[in-house]
Amino acid sequence: MDGGLINRGAQEAERTAGARIEPGRSYGFFTDTTLCIGCKACEVACKEWNGLPADGDMRLSGHSYDNTGALGAETWRHVGFVERLDDRPGEMKPFQSNWIMFSDVCKHCDPAPCLEACPTGALFRTEFDTVVVQQDICNGCAYCVPACPFGVVEVSKADGKAHKCTLCHDRMKGGMEPACAKACPTDSIQFGALEDLIPRAHQRVEHLHEMGQDRAYLYGAPGTPGATHGIKKLNAFFLLTERPEVHGLPSEPVRPAPRAQPSLLAGLGTLAGLAAAALVFGLGSRR
């Protein structure tokens, strides 16, 4: 890949995220839901940087303070809100929010099902171990859409091509941390090299357990829920205190490719059998 564009001197990301960005290393997000205040600065920063339009109908959704609904072609960061206040708590568990806020994003899976499904090579793995769609190559076949276990990728109605978070590939090339992480006021979204983020996240879980928040766990780090059925890790992984389904995440995401291979072989076998049969019958009929 083209490493020549990388800023080799001092990088902004070193000051803002404590991370140096170098090709050949794996980067991602550690999103800690216990620190999220639901301010949506990430959503705004993402749309501003990436020039994304509004995708709603400018109507109140009725889903608490969430009016953008879900990740999609025009929303690459999305903050969900779940109200759990029927018991009207006064004292609350440490870092246990009764109004649960969760900033969702493309997981940049390793391996990435969307990439594996892409027939054109429009989806590729970058020099930073992230997954990006190239709209100039995308033919709009939308195979990536059902392949994604998280429902992240969407084909835009505007240009008929697949769009999703790029982990700010352009910013990273310039030595800058992604816009959402930079805008996050409470460091709920942390950007960095996975070799730094993963141990930091495990420490955070331990710290929360010590403080009495015993339900905290990682989702998507290697060997944790979320990294299942052929997915080794999610480069954008999460710290959760609720079951994944509460946030609309699958409890056990599945990579379709391992199932596709045997069924493809079975399909080819069937095809071959039919062809052979046709041949036999064809020959027979000619007689």
Place this chain on the structure above:
Amino acid sequence: MPQWDLARSDVVLVMGSNMAENHPIAFRFAMQAKLRGATLIHVDPRFTRTSAMCDIYAPIRAGTDIAFLGGIIHYLLENDLWFREWAIPYTNIATIIEDGFAGPEGDGTFSGWNKEETRYSTETWQYKGLTVPSPLAEAWMETGGDFAERVSHMRDGPPPRDETLQHPNCVYQIMRRHFARYTPEMVERITGCPRDLFIKVCEAMARNSGRERTGAICYAVGWNHHTVGAQIIRAGAILMGLLGNVGRPGAGMLALRGHTSIQGSTDIATLYDMLPGYLPQPHALRPHGTLEEYLKVETAPTGWWAEFPKYAVSLLRAYYGGEASEANGWGYDWLARIVGDHSMLPISLAMDNGVIRGLFVMGQNPAVGGSNSKLVQRGLAKLDWLVVRDIAETDTATFWRDGHLIRDGEMRPEEIGTEVFLMPGALSGEKAGSFTNTHRLVQWHDKVVDAPGDSTSELWFVDELGRRIRKLYAGSTRPEDKAILNLRWNYPRDEEDEPDAEAVLCEINGYRCADGKLLSDFKDLKEDGSTACGTWIYLGVFPEPGKNLARSRKADGPEGPGTHLGWGFAWPANRRTLNNRASADPDGRPWSERKKLITWDEEKSEWSGPDVPDFPKDKRPDFEPDWSKKPKGMEAHSGSDPFIMIADGRAALFSPSGMKDGPLPEHYESVETPATNPLHPGMSSSPAAKRWDQHDNRLAPPADPRYPHMLTTFRLTEHHSGGTPTRIVTTTAELQPEMFCEIPVELAGRIGIRMGDWVVLSTERGEIETRAMVTSRLRPFRLPDGRECHQLALPWHFGWSGFATGDVANVLTAVVGDANTGMHENKSLACALRPGRLSRVQRPRREAT
């Protein structure tokens, strides 16, 4: 206190503020404190995104903050949990008050209430035998006899004190009597907060204060926007004074501001009754006739405000330059005199009553943000001309076309004669200038892009306006026109015809008149007219040419000390923590190693530490005034009086002067409320509150059955105040695209309202329709008489302009104000609710593009 210092707090009480939503950047420091183990508490009528991050959420009925805080004060006093060693020497808790003082336990008024004139005389609130000047620069108050002579007795000796706290009229005993009524049971009855939860808050505050630990309060307009707003803040300050949480690391009260530079605009005088630097605006009905008289009655005899004449004369020199001379009182006559309350509320009424004929609106959207919005819109419709300068066409600029008067069928556009001029403004990135934030930190920003089209900066506009008006007056010999013609108005322009903002900052900083040399220390200001200074508290921000300290960006590293003296400039004199003399004990030693800041260095014979001492640098801790010499100014303070701006050097738990509605905070209901006040049912709301009764500003009486619900207004993180910058761009508009009303599930169930349904809210001032957001985040309360009460909540950002629209919440609110500040009461009132819509002219919605 600096926001970043919150990270060092052991407890953070957020009250009257939805900090996480409205001050997310400051809230990061509260979150850092939490990560270090601090307790976060949120006390609020609504469960918000702030509550979600806290350890304790204590719900209260809107407008009952004083009952809650008074309850904490009661708990600390009765359980002896206050920081005695700090509070006895550093506050007026031991000071003895006049014999005639009486509290509001009986009829709901303090001694000195004048029913006919609906105001207090403060004679009985004074220190025994003395008249205490206000700690504001606005020192003068109505007293019998010669005011200046009376306050001069502050120089005779220290105020009478009983440090054993036994004297029946010492502040401690008065406070015990006053707050005796604020028992946990009474707190629960008034506020609706369960008493166990309330006591948990008391315990957390007490546990985290003292030598080793400190706590902070963060408040915002949830405290200000009440007719008792100033007294709520006083209650918070008394609490912090009792706990020793002033002037110390991780301690203090953070007044979170609603805009980026609201602090700056108060410092440099957008308030009608203040000149820059908190100097009083001359008043036509006070002994302010000549400069001599003005200085005589406004100069405090003791404490730092004794320096007042230097600041006043230097300001006049900055205003009038060479035209000012000793002979003409440095141009004092040219200053405008005020005659009464000229704040936003009376201005709205004056427009409505046809008194004001023209209005400039800059960076404000009164059609949305003004109380009693339809009254405001009626006022706008009566103007001859209206100038709106903003970054977009605001609701105020289009009131005549799309406003509530038109939609409700009250007026037609062709009946409105107001000539509206809309002029495009520039955003902060499109112009150079400074922001002064909550912690008095002045930070410079450069222009990064040109503003589009004809947009110009406010500086250019005001400078140009000044130039053109002065041209129109040129040659006039009428004496009143001198106020305009004699102004020093010569700001240099750059090659793009933009006035040099740094030249303005240099004028604010101050200079020597003879040679224009910039000053670097406000001790160099003179009373003899040889110095000029635009705002004395900013002196030092620009100490020499090319050295704009507001531009400085040197943060401390992780190794400390964390005062970041190289980042921006904090007024005054780059002090980061005010009253930091109190971070040391009376002998000048730290209260503890953990909470060390400024200490007395015996070897060097000076105060030292990682902050700039807020105290005369070489004044010994054991200094005692020589009362035989009638000491003046700082000479009348001892070496252990940390509060240099206050006449007796001590924090005023009991406020002898400066407050117009009582020396101690008392719980009064809002002027409109479904409740009656159990403390004094005959005096439910504040007797001193400003009320303006007229046909389109009627108030419902307390406990009016037509208006059974409590209503509060709030802001969302997704929108900015009047909504102009955020409703006109899709990025933020789509996040909160429509106006709504938060309704508790119990009430919604009872009257058959589902999520998203249309509802109508009404008060004596008007009706609005909006969507229902049914939620468990709001909860039912019991009123003091046991009845159930529901609270409704409206975001007030919306109007008809832009993509995110809705009815104006302020149609419901009233023009009614705090006695001290004239601040409106939009955080607690009474309303009615019904399902359905209003019949009105329906206009097509503007679609997002």
